Amino acid sequence: MVDGAHAPAQLADPVGGLQSDWWVGNFHKFPCAPRGTALLVIPPEGGQDGQDLWPLIDSWGFADPFPERFDEQGTQDLCGPIAAPESLREIERLWGWDVVRRYMSDLADYAERRVSEAASEVGGEDCSSPVRIPSPAMRLVKLPHGNRTPQELDALCPVFRDRILNELHAEVAVTQFDGELYLRLTAHAYVTADAIDRFAEQSIPTIVGWLRG
Template sequence: MGRHFHKFPCTPRGTALLVIPPEGGQDGQDLWPLIDSWGFADPFPERFDEQGTQDLCGPIAAPESLRDIERLWGWDVVRRYMSDLADYAERRVSEAASAVGGELYLRLTAHAYVTADAIDRFAEQSIPTIVGWLRG
């Protein structure tokens, strides 16, 4: 199972985590780098260690980003805030679209750096414009 870290934990793009469960023979030996390089013949995970020039910004920044979210807000608080904000945004945008006789399917960002005021401004200012564009 893999997860990208560039959105929720605010790490650089391309930062991800790969978790390989040990059961069922999934020990990573069937995973290979996309490009052959010096360590290609090595066993997993060492075969990924020598892939030419690597961009290490993600692996270096990710732990700091994860610590910052814990330090600034705490993971339980930030998860609850984002969940509540997403629920609020869904209601607010739906109300704004209904008020102008439209229906929208949007993907909104509800992160710790987004405020309810920003959602309100988006609903009040952008939704009528978007619905107008869709009507042509």
């Protein structure tokens, strides 16, 4: 099973050449559909036909074959699946997905450089990331963390993410890998270079200060 959470719309053909039994990708991320909307792909040549997949809760249609048995589960909210195709079409209509993907990749490069430089200047160490993620619109920036252990960093990440959101009004992921702490920056059509500049200039000094405290 492949977890392709961020792949839909960020990649032009996220399941091209797929060699797996199952693939799942989220549509509430880059396609901008309602939260909780996702896609399950079962390649026809993978040997799976979905008949061993069952809803967690039996309801109307439980006796139907896959995928129909998932279509009617009591009072589930179908707004997400209905809205997802419209969201994809609307972004294509407004700008075109090829244009959006180029914009996201270029802006992600700028965000990585701008935020890394700001963190390096305030933190007094090189904050460029040694880890490269194969994602056109997402980048990592390393943060100084005062020699905290991986276990301490794991506990810090969700608390730190919420503090950045609630106190600095910036939505950015915080993660740790191999004993290092990272900001995960994401670019989309609604993100601007000015917003990146404000985050680097106003938020990064505060974030580094929190880590030193």
